[in-house]
Amino acid sequence: xxxxxxxxxxxxxxxxxxxxxxxxxxxxxxxxxxxxxxxxxxxxxxxxxxxxxxxxxxxxxxxxxxxxxxxxxxxxxxxxxxxxxxxxxxxxxxxxxxxxxxxxxxxxxxxxxxxxxxxxxxxxxxxxxxxxxxxxxxxxxxxxxxxxxxxxxxxxxxxxxxxxxxxxxxxxxxxxxxxxxxxxxxxxxxxxxxxxxxxxxxxxxxxxxxxxxxxxxxxxxxxxxx
Ligand SMILES: NC(=O)c1ccc[n+]([C@@H]2O[C@H](COP(=O)([O-])OP(=O)(O)OC[C@H]3O[C@@H](n4cnc5c(N)ncnc54)[C@H](OP(=O)(O)O)[C@@H]3O)[C@@H](O)[C@H]2O)c1
Numbered sequence: 001x002x003x004x005x006x007x008x009x010x011x012x013x014x015x016x017x018x019x020x021x022x023x024x025x026x027x028x029x030x031x032x033x034x035x036x037x038x039x040x041x042x043x044x045x046x047x048x049x050x051x052x053x054x055x056x057x058x059x060x061x062x063x064x065x066x067x068x069x070x071x072x073x074x075x076x077x078x079x080x081x082x083x084x085x086x087x088x089x090x091x092x093x094x095x096x097x098x099x100x101x102x103x104x105x106x107x108x109x110x111x112x113x114x115x116x117x118x119x120x121x122x123x124x125x126x127x128x129x130x131x132x133x134x135x136x137x138x139x140x141x142x143x144x145x146x147x148x149x150x151x152x153x154x155x156x157x158x159x160x161x162x163x164x165x166x167x168x169x170x171x172x173x174x175x176x177x178x179x180x181x182x183x184x185x186x187x188x189x190x191x192x193x194x195x196x197x198x199x200x201x202x203x204x205x206x207x208x209x210x211x212x213x214x215x216x217x218x219x220x221x222x223x224x225x226x
Contacts, residue, residue: 008085012184016202069118083112108152164218
């Protein structure tokens with residue numbers, strides 16, 4: 001059995017990734033806030049013949065993250081962790097509240113750190129595991145009105161690169177996937193036209209989950225447009 005933990009599976013890239021992994025026979029622990037959309041992902045994944053378990057988790061809440069990780073580990077050691085969920089609150093810096101700054105850093109950067117820290121020891125003991133962090137092309141540039149989001153995404157690449165050093169020769173690996181403008185709800189209101197489908201990003205994530213050699217450890221994959 002291969003088990004993948006995915007955050008943000010209710011829609012967009014997270015749902016596309018969940019279903020693409022299900023197509024490959026991977027069981028799923030779907031971490032997210034309870035919703036009809038999340039239940040629909042569970043249904044669609046189960047339809048593909050895998051076990052798909054929703055695990056309630058508000059990613060901004062460290063205690064909930066810890067409980068969610070424990071729940072996953074009570075069932076099985078995951079082989080894959082896809083840190084996909086993120087939030088963007090668009091505003092110029094002068095109008096960015098501390099609450100909005102913290103929310104974006106907490107969900108987009110702290111949650112991947114906490115989830116990795118919670119699951120990694122068991123993955124190391126198992127001698128296998130892949131951690132895929134979904135950054136953004138905003139991990140490589142600045143965007144007006146998105147300073148907190150950009151800072152979180154640059155930070156996620158720093159986390160990935162440092163983790164890769166710590167995973168050297170361990171049999172585990174981590175990569176960051178940096179999509180450009182993807183046709184999902186997050187892009188709405190951004191002023192950017194969609195250039196990439198969620199399915200294309202999912203295919204790239206699945207490649208790094210299941211097929212890419214360990215030599216990709218520490219890799220950063222930029223995706224621009226078709
Ligand atoms: N769309 C783009 O153009 C684009 C470009 C570059 C990178 N990305 C990255 O791709 C990843 C997926 O984005 P997407 O476009 O698929 O976005 P999306 O459609 O807005 O989906 C975001 C997901 O994150 C979850 N989430 C957000 N805040 C959460 C919280 N506090 N606790 C639990 N779950 C939370 C949402 O769950 P709920 O249903 O509970 O809200 C949803 O499942 C993100 O890391 C994003 O930064 C997207």
